[in-house]
Amino acid sequence: MREITRNFGLVTTFRILVDQDRRHLAAMLNQHARMNPPVLIVPLLASEYTLPENQPVFNNILSHLSRAEYLDHIIFGLDQACASEMQLLRDLIARHRINKAIIQWNDGPVFGNIYRMLSDAGMVPAESGKGKNIFLGIGIALALQAKAVGILDADIRSFDCIQLDRLLYPVVVHNYDFSKAFYTRISNRRLYGRVKRLLMDPLLLALKTKFIESKDKKMLGLIDFLLQFDYQLSGEVAFRSDLLKKMRFATNWGAEIFTLIEVYRKASSAAQVDFSIEPFDHKHQTVSEDDLSKGLTRMAVDIVTTLMNALVQGEGLDLSEAFFRDLLTIYMGVTDKLTKMYSDESMFNDLDYDWDDEEYLARNVFGACILHAGDILTAQTTDTDRLLRLANSYPQFKPCLEAGLAKAILSVELELKRSVFETPHTASWERVCHKMPEINDVLIEAIRV
Template sequence: MSDFYQNGIITNFHNLTRRPLEALESDLLGFSKRRPMGLILPSLFSELEGPALTRIIDQLSQVEYLSEIIIGLDRADRDQFLYAREFFSRLPQRHRILWNDGPRLKALDAELAAESLSPQAPGKGRNVWFCSGYAISSGRAEAIALHDCDITTYDRSMLARLLYPVANPHFNYEFCKGYYARIADGKLNGRVGRLMVTPLLRALKKIHGPLDYLNYLDSYRYPLSGEFAMRADVLNDIRIPSDWGLEIGVLSEVHRNYSTKRLCQVDIADNYDHKHQPLSPEDASTGLYRMSTDIAKALYRKLATLGVTMNEAHFRTLKATYYRTALDIIENYYHDAMMNGLKVDRHSEEQAVELFAQSIMEAGVAFLESPRDKPFIPSWSRVQSAFPDMLERMYDAVEADNAGDV
């Protein structure tokens, strides 16, 4: 059972009583009459061939309160898209697949790219951005959740708890972030969150003082979780990174646009696991090496917009401060794991910290060397200013892909 403390600057929803799923879903079904709900699923085609997504779809098939499910499909040719249409056909809810590699959406993407309004790189951020545009154009949901498609321990209670704070018409929350303990197979996981993000935020506070933004991020128990929900109006003005900085970028954007009184987090699972990225110490373009570098750059960009001055000397100091803070945190996690009968490989934990310290410095160098870098995908409000009919055309393209020959 989790604690009941409200010790951050955002509201924390706990799982205090293990309220039955049936009761939660009954409430949500009632809420849906006033505030319809939807779900975005960003997916690679390869995930359709694994057990995790099959379980997720089986669970979602039992959810009665969803008005729409939007699936973003990446890396799929024509035959694979047709397979996906059949794969998702057992969903009883209205559902649409965005075939991001199909000719219709690629043609729209080319128009956007000609005006520098398209995401510059493929990936989850790009997928989520196009799904968000379709959700706006559809207008069938006022509260929208998003979660990954590789959750091997998925249960539909995760979705119910995630949506509840933004779907309840008596609450005024605009955004909700899911959190959970990353424990599987008798060991602690979530290395980037535990050993990189948390000690990096605390190192930044030591150097710059308790900035509101840093206190805000440090209030999230798992800032890198891929599960969040929001009111539909949030999607119009949000700008998100197209790289691994997506989750930090989303948190930064809602902090910029809304009072912290309108933001919250919720405990959505006792048991959570998904596919794991390798550390990849020899290849900065993949795995946790790239992830940690992208996350650090996302933090630096946000701090720069707040007037924080950074130079090479600053990043050297930050690297050293982070490293000492992270080593202390390793000790804390090691003792916590021992008390709970879990395994922690301290050698591999310290190897991860050494890599993250390196990526923090390399991210700083890249940040200084690319002052004109445009990492954020433009908001849909800006797109609609340049192309007033783009959302309608996207809607028509998706409908055509899902209903007719391709």
């Protein structure tokens, strides 16, 4: 267990140092769960158990969840499902003998009406998605008087119940406000986690370099906090309910970074947990250079805009074209060093590594996303001439900006402007309960239907 001191305070890292017997962690969780009953939220799409290629993954998750006796409830937040698909999920849960399961059928009449109530009250954005799914699941967990809440994705190909034990251990046993998983992403003998390795880390390191040069300690506090996490973009997290009531949640691809920023500002203790001793694998996003609204490209833009928005609103960062020009130059230098490092590390582990592909992704795709986010933040208008000017000013981005991406940028410009100046997010449940004092009764009644 390693403790690191930063402006935030103490962030504890729980590493797997020896082979762990699950009974050791499960026994402690069972003991402490009597006073701190944990609830698990599993957001999922119907396709994650109806498509033949996904069924073995989901059945393995259900099989392992059935062993987590310390869980008070498991909430399955189900999106994009018809009535028959909802019933299929119910049957699968029963087949695996999972007790105290709740199906939060978001497309059904009961929870659909609750979403409308929340939207009419201005508590959630109108657009549906994973962020809103998790937000409502949190509301249900709090209404059930959960003391700790975990969130687990439904597409983890290498899931084992001891991973959940590790995630919840700091929060349930040691009363940390927040716990986040980290792991190594390897699939088909290649390193993955590309957005984290080739965008998130070099962007944070570039920002740190700039803020050290300007001696801006206020900015460095948040950047140092984010850099402490081995995997900032993991979706496996756990919270104490006292913190969770105050948290807001982003509903775009910047959700994980937004959550860490909320933790930085509102938590008093945080931990990260070594999730898996083996390489961790779940669904991979595709690179979509010609469509800014899909895959890793959209994720990258949302992450950059969410982070920059937080620095502007919370830390008072003054953005300019010169700032982004300098940032991009530093980012390029950092990615050059990191791609060599990953090449060396892959060779050390006898993994395949396509240096050219990773360099292209970092410099041309993610670099173009940083450039575009900066241009939106610092420009009053957007037109084809401006995009062509960008392509001419930065020749390395020309293929990405001209080969269909420019047209895609124009088509989503208004949506991106909204995400830059105000990251789409929910209200906190503390705020919801203040404005809608009847909401807990409504949620309890909903899960009884």
